[in-house]
Amino acid sequence: MKLYRNLSISQKQVVWAWTFLALPVLFYVVIRFYPTLNAIVLSFQDWNLLGARTWVGLENYDRLIHDPVFWKVFKNTFIYLILGTPLSLLASFTIAYHLDKIRFLHGTLRALYFLPFLTSTVAMAWVWRWFYQPVPIGLFNNFIASMGFQQIAFLNSTTNALPAILLPAIWAGLGFQIIIFMAGLRAIPISYYEAARIDGVSSWTILREITVPLLKPTIVFLVVFSSISFLRIFDQVFNMTTNNPGGPLDSTKPLVLMIYQTAFTSYDMGYAAAQTVVLFSILLVVSLLQLRIMRDR
Amino acid sequence: MATVSIRNLVKAYGKTEVLHGISLDVADGEFVVFVGPSGCGKSTTLRMIAGLEEVTGGDIMIGDRVVNNLEPKDRDIAMVFQNYAIYPHLTVRKNIGFGLRTSKLSKPEREERINEVAAMLSMTEYLDRKPGQLSGGQRQRVAIGRAMVRDPAVFLFDEPLSNLDAQLRSQMRLEIKKLHQRVGTTIIFVTHDQVEAMTMADRIVIMKDGSIQQVGTPAEVFHQPANAFVAQFIGAPSMNMLPARYSGGAIKVAGSSIAIELPLPDGSELTVGIRPDDLIVSATPGVFEGLVSVLEPLGSLTLAHIDIDGADIVAVADGRTPPAVGSKVHLAVETANLHVFTPDGEALR
Incomplete structure (x- = not known):
């Protein structure tokens, strides 16, 4: 007790801060860091979840490089990322930009856009799955057929399935991105726009040279955030292709789904761990790259 | 350069007027200051002249055009x-140049114009900095440069x-006044600070509750206030305001x-x-007599609060030899x- 009394105010603050931080630190070490490190170790081992773990060196990685399914999945994952992130950001910015300008029904519209974010992904995936079914079940195909066009194979086609799954995934994240964009837009002082109005520059110039540059921190945050979520896409794919997860013919399978199947269908834990390490590295590299590119110089 | 005329200008937000x-004529090259307490309508008037607020009723004329x-951008004004409304992500040069975006000048002409303005405001060496690297006064100059x-x-x-500290404020006050003397452009300036109004204006417009109380030169509004509000505001x-009876x-x-x-x-x-500086504190019997309750020394002079018959009156006393607190003093006027003033505030003399 005497020891504590003799500490300076800032030393006492440090003691208290660490006292309160101890629990989360413990949690992170046991629940996050230990499994992460264990997964990295496991990626150099062979294990079927029950037997002994045996060292196999780089065999899992070697297998990965020569696995055509992995490369297919790798490509799929990047298509989700490369299409999903810009499309969702463009859509959410356009909506937020215009929503910010209206007063009438502003709150209602904002709530409607936010609603999908609050809904369970599984429920949403199944509703969209129903939309995509062929005649006479699916909503979209019924509509297309009633207009006299040939129906479209959404989830049964190797070319259409991925975009068909990506669309609801983008839509589901829109609400969150719109809210963040609106907060960013609100933070720009009105006088910036008034000054530009007096200077007589066009709304396009205002958007390009004032609004977007001032939204840069918001944009960086959303790009990183949405990239991570598209790289980790799983629920939508798993639930919309549940008869044959990731199908047809692996055309929609993302990396996380492959890891899931390798681990819990094939019980090939070492191989799954190697895939996880690859995903982890991709996430790390992509996030760091984006932060670096978009950072203020 | 141009005149500005306001005719029966009305602004209402919904049912609230x-x-x-209000009506006012600003002469070509004149420096007019709108002053008044918060919510008196001075900024609204300015924003209507700028075209940032719609006109509910009446006319605004700049030169001989009705600009309602x-x-x-078509009113030939700058604000x-x-x-400051200067853009944090652009350099000083680009901020000043922003106003030239729509002009028909060629690129070298624009550069020349920007340099000219920067030189006039002593900002040449800061042209390639961003606003975050500037002091408050320098940012203010960029904003002025952008307008100029x-x-x-x-x-x-x-x-x-209003966002500057007291010392900088008086310095910028002087700079704006000098600038006006040099370029001679018509200026309409809004402030809530009567000192700014007095020191800078050719004419002051005093507003309260959406109406003009008085328009006049600083000397006029000080020495011949139109009503009790103007008298106390300026x-x-x-x-000092004292209830009285005529008989x-x-x-x-x-x-x-x-x-x-x-x-x-x-x-x-x-x-x-009675203005505090018109009350002379003296030892010999004057018009009033009372007890000194509080002193506020200001250096060259001291403000003495004097209790006369229950009323608190402020008088200006000498800074070196102020009366003692609690002492009896005589006041001459x-x-x-x-x-x-009449009971409803109108000036009789």
């Missing part, structure tokens, strides 16, 4: 905002100095009687106004310096 038909329905670069017919200033410390060719005020001729019936209620 905030500007009740013109876009801000300096309270928060377009060479508008009228400058509008919306409380541009001048620091504020004018028998004299004003009875605070236990004293001052002989004066007024065109009023006997027994009329009045308010007498010249009859010519008395302001007299």
Whole structure:
């Protein structure tokens, strides 16, 4: 007790801060860091979840490089990322930009856009799955057929399935991105726009040279955030292709789904761990790259 | 350069009328300051002249054009905002040049114009910096430069100095005044600070509750206030206001009687106004006498709060030899310096 009394105010603050931080630190070490490190170790081992773990060196990685399914999945994952992130950001910015300008029904519209974010992904995936079914079940195909066009194979086609799954995934994240964009837009002082109005520059110039540059921190945050979520896409794919997860013919399978199947269908834990390490590295590299590119110089 | 005329200008937000038909003529090259307490409608008036607020009723003319329905960019005005409205992600050069975006000047001409303005504001060496690297006063100069670069017919200033500290404010006040003397453009300046109004204006427009109270030169509004509001708003410390009664060719005020001729019936209620600097603290009997309750030393002079018959009066005393707190003092005042107001505030003399 005497020891504590003799500490300076800032030393006492440090003691208290660490006292309160101890629990989360413990949690992170046991629940996050230990499994992460264990997964990295496991990626150099062979294990079927029950037997002994045996060292196999780089065999899992070697297998990965020569696995055509992995490369297919790798490509799929990047298509989700490369299409999903810009499309969702463009859509959410356009909506937020215009929503910010209206007063009438502003709150209602904002709530409607936010609603999908609050809904369970599984429920949403199944509703969209129903939309995509062929005649006479699916909503979209019924509509297309009633207009006299040939129906479209959404989830049964190797070319259409991925975009068909990506669309609801983008839509589901829109609400969150719109809210963040609106907060960013609100933070720009009105006088910036008034000054530009007096200077007589066009709304396009205002958007390009004032609004977007001032939204840069918001944009960086959303790009990183949405990239991570598209790289980790799983629920939508798993639930919309549940008869044959990731199908047809692996055309929609993302990396996380492959890891899931390798681990819990094939019980090939070492191989799954190697895939996880690859995903982890991709996430790390992509996030760091984006932060670096978009950072203020 | 241009004149600005306002005719019966009305502004209403829904059913709430905030500007009740004001009229004013600003001469070419004149420096006019709108002053008044918060919510008096001065900024709204300025924003209507700028075209940032719609006109509910009446007309605004810049030069000989009615501009009510013109876009801000077509009014040939420039505006300096309270928060400067300079863009943090652009350099000073680009900020100043922003106003030239729509001009027909060639690129070298624009560069020349930007350099010219920067030199006029002593900002040349800061042209490639960003606003975050500038002090408050320098940012204010960038905002002014941005307005100047377009060479508008009228400058509008919306409380541009309120975000600066006291020392910088008086320095910028002087700079803006010098700038006006040099370029001679019509300026309409809005402030809530009567010192800014007095020191800079050719003419002051004093507003309250959406109406103009008085328009006049600094000397006019100080020495001949149109009503009790103007009398108290202009001048620091504020004018002393004392309830009084007129009878028998004299004003009875605070236990004293001052002989004066007024065109009023006997027994009329009045308010007498006396500026603190017109009250002379003396040892010999004067008009009033009272006890010193509080002293506020200001260096060269001391403000003495004096309790006369229960009323608190502020008088200016000498800074070196102020009266002691609790001591009895006599106050003299010249009859010519008395302001007299009717109970509803209108000035009688």
